[in-house]
Amino acid sequence: MRVAYLGPAGTFSEDALEVSRFAPEGFEPLPTETIPAAIEAVASGNADRALVPVENSIEGSVRPTLDSLIELADSVRIVGEFDHEIRQALIGRAGLEFGAIEVVLSHPQPLAQCALFLRTELPGAEVQVATSTSAAVREVGASPKAWAALGPARAARIYDCEVLREGIEDEPGNVTRFLWLAARPDGEAHHSGEVSPVPTDLLVGDQGGNWKTSLAFAELGADHPGALVEALHAFSKQTGT
Template sequence: MRVAIQGELGSNSHLAVQELVGEEELVPCSLSAEVFERLEDGSADAAVLPIENSLHGAVADHYDLLLDHAVTIVAETSLRIRHALIAAAALPIEQVERVFSHPVALSQCRRFFLTHPQCRAVPAYDTAGSVKMVLASGDAAEAAIAAPYAAEVYGGTILARDLEDDPQNFTRFLLLYPKTGAPAAALGPEVALKVSVAFSIAHRPGSLVHTLSLLAAQGADLTRIESRPVPGRPWEYVFFVDLRMERAGGVDGLLRALERECHFVKELGRYASNRPEGAAGTGPGGV
């Protein structure tokens, strides 16, 4: 199976692929939009993308892409994010002058840069891609921040581990398939079902509260809500919600209730709920 990811081999997305589907052929993409193009043109059979981080929140662009493309979510996983300083060869950190990585990874390692002021953070498009670039350059003054796995993939040397400021650093990844021909999610009777839905509502007082009350009446437990602006319609929004359901049979009734009240409803997927071991909390709670 060919699995598209945004980024390079050795990235956290690569690790998420291993968690979700095992060792499969990767299709690295520079941009997230390219991931969806690969699904649509058939050059990838599936895709794995991050959707939110426990420290930085939602990956907003990915919500927009989910809405715009005919894909479905069939599984999720939460990955503990670990950052390592990786260089071409062993050397004292004091000799490192430039550290490359994705801007989010750099921002999650502020304490490292405060304690090593000679290191200048340099944004790049990908964590593992930064390791690949640093090793290709051979410049002893350069290093990269990425998952320790990237050092294994590219043959780099880890100068320091666990650079992240907060160990409770998790990223939630989604496994996506094209809407047509997607495999059914494996949902046993003991598995908590999660449903992801996007909808838009009338712009009037109390409309969101009323819609959420409908979800509660259907036995849905709201675990996440995110809003995104509607292009070309200022101050109007699409709401993305993740819901836990005790009964898979209740999903269709929930969707029918939403369709009666909302301007627009799109089911993004129904799949087994996953929670990272050791992570506190499950979200906003029931609606």
């Protein structure tokens, strides 16, 4: 079974995949360059499952995931979820002095999660965005410049770098929720406003207990004031839920 996730080696997505007890036994990892590419891999049949971040306890929703789920709603569905604790590390090449850091690279989510640390501890460093945490660490490790990256400590080992600081996220208990995705079975149509149960053979994780249904609202229209209220009103009319 092939599992797509945001790569390359050393991302938090790979870290989550490695420790998730719901990962398929003997799975084949399929790292992708972007989150949408991981979801597209499932939709196109190039991967059997995808593990993608959807929400962080500090920064909120992961927009690329939500946008892709809406775009590919006819092809992909959620089959499980997994919460993963995130510990951010400041990583540099061997011998880099903390006070010499001129640039800090990372994915937008870690940069936001460590914004206070960067402002107070590295006020003179320029912040630059990378496609992923591991791409940032890889670039830092290959550069002679006084650059550092934010990412998981395991990425430092992969790219021959050093951890300069660890646990630098602005708030303790930093958790990211990941979604397990699978393709919709052949013949299953998705229609707006309809919710169909997930076939049990597709479910990831514990199958007992309460089920969760996720809804996404899109294209409500700027010329339709109150559209979201109208959509939510259907829930207010339900009882016993």
